[in-house]
Amino acid sequence: MGGDVRGERELSAAAGLAVITPGRARFPVGLLAAQAEGEPPMPSQAMQNLIDAFRDRQKARARQARPSLEELRAAFAPGAVSIRCLATCW
Amino acid sequence: MPRDVLVTEVTAGGVPAHWLDAPGTDTGRVLLFLHGGGYQLGSLRSHGELAARLGRASEMRVLFPEYRLAPEHPFPAAIDDVLAAWRWLRAGQDVSAGSIALAGDSVGGGLAVALLVAVRDGGQALPAAAALMSPAVDLTSSGASMTERADQDPIFTPAMIRQIDSDYLAGADPTTPLASPLFAPLAGLPPLLIQAGTAELLLSDSERLAKAAAEAGVDVTLQIGEGLPHVYQSMLGTPEAAEATEQIGKFLRARVR
Numbered sequence: 001m002g003g004d005v006r007g008e009r010e011l012s013a014a015a016g017l018a019v020i021t022p023g024r025a026r027f028p029v030g031l032l033a034a035q036a037e038g039e040p041p042m043p044s045q046a047m048q049n050l051i052d053a054f055r056d057r058q059k060a061r062a063r064q065a066r067p068s069l070e071e072l073r074a075a076f077a078p079g080a081v082s083i084r085c086l087a088t089c090w
Numbered sequence: 091m092p093r094d095v096l097v098t099e100v101t102a103g104g105v106p107a108h109w110l111d112a113p114g115t116d117t118g119r120v121l122l123f124l125h126g127g128g129y130q131l132g133s134l135r136s137h138g139e140l141a142a143r144l145g146r147a148s149e150m151r152v153l154f155p156e157y158r159l160a161p162e163h164p165f166p167a168a169i170d171d172v173l174a175a176w177r178w179l180r181a182g183q184d185v186s187a188g189s190i191a192l193a194g195d196s197v198g199g200g201l202a203v204a205l206l207v208a209v210r211d212g213g214q215a216l217p218a219a220a221a222l223m224s225p226a227v228d229l230t231s232s233g234a235s236m237t238e239r240a241d242q243d244p245i246f247t248p249a250m251i252r253q254i255d256s257d258y259l260a261g262a263d264p265t266t267p268l269a270s271p272l273f274a275p276l277a278g279l280p281p282l283l284i285q286a287g288t289a290e291l292l293l294s295d296s297e298r299l300a301k302a303a304a305e306a307g308v309d310v311t312l313q314i315g316e317g318l319p320h321v322y323q324s325m326l327g328t329p330e331a332a333e334a335t336e337q338i339g340k341f342l343r344a345r346v347r
Contacts, residue, residue, distance in 0.1 A: 043317045047328040051289070051319055054244035069130065069161075076131040 091138045095145075102155055103178030105171045108134050110142045110152035119189045119346050120179060121150040122172075122217070124205075126196025126226075126321060128254035129160045129168055137195070140324045144193050144221070147339025150346065153179060157201070164260035168197075169204050169268045176205060180214075187215035191346045193338065195321045196292075197258075199225025199284075203271035203299070206279050219345040221283045221338045224321045225299060226292055227272040229255040229264040233294025242289040245320050251291055276302050281309040283341040285334055287318030313337060 098109040125137035134154055145152035157171035179185045194202035199222035209216055236248050267274035282303055286296035300312035323334040
């Protein structure tokens with residue numbers, strides 16, 4: 001990861017997104033540039049709650065048999081919606 | 091699905107699909123949304139909200155194809171279906187390429203890039219732009235983040251990713267460009283917006299895709315969310331998802347005629 005050319009960087013503080021817009025002939029790669037400038041934003045509390053729930057699910061999954069594909073398909077939903085089916089989806 | 095979004099079933103080139111129309115959207119501009127789910131999961135039920143939200147943000151109607159899933163239908167079934175839906179939009183619905191954009195999350199992002207490569211290689215006019223959310227573009231799983239981010243990804247493990255890739259490929263070459271478009275020449279592709287989080291195993295897919303696209307002269311913007319997981323755009327109710335949605339909407343509104 002990472003090149004030696006810096007890209008243009010904006011910061012969307014409202015949502016903690018580092019926004020990197022590389023130029024046509026040059027490429028930064030953003031993460032290093034963003035971190036070098038400091039202030040890496042943290043996830044919001046709402047996002048952190050979801051991440052914690054995903055981690056709990058990941059731990060639970062390690063102790064459980066994998067559901068069938070049919071069960072996964074029936075329960076699958078990405079993101080927050082999937083918190084409703086933590087025990088069964090990916 | 092938001093109650094004010096009109097959902098219409100349609101068959102797009104033989105592929106079951108849905109039109110999603112939010113109030114006030116421009117029906118002359120189409121966002122072809124390709125869902126994720128590891129090529130095995132995903133449907134309008136799982137991804138309809140995200141697709142509709144992007145349609146609303148971009149002020150475009152959404153075509154949501156239900157491409158065939160693995161393992162019953164391994165590679166190249168998914169990309170074949172997506173291409174069929176694209177051709178239907180262009181020829182069957184007479185939508186100009188410049189009035190179409192692509193959006194996809196996870197493997198849907200990979201399918202979007204594969205579609206661009208196939209359309210370009212076919213000498214056809216390309217969509218106006220593509221928005222890619224945590225795209226999976228390397229089914230060899232060779233990115234550095236596959237190991238470096240293993241303890242940070244709250245959703246996937248490397249073994250899960252490898253199993254997903256294997257089930258879809260079913261023996262096909264993992265470097266074949268329509269499965270792993272990271273390995274395709276990228277020159278000539280339309281503007282790309284790529285969003286990913288640092289807490290995901292597939293971060294390197296986004297970074298390498300952005301780097302390769304930029305080096306090929308493609309207008310590419312990479313947005314990396316610190317500490318955010320795979321396809322955080324779908325995490326309804328978070329400010330990160332709201333901001334990412336707005337960024338995508340702004341990107342598409344500026345590029346699709």
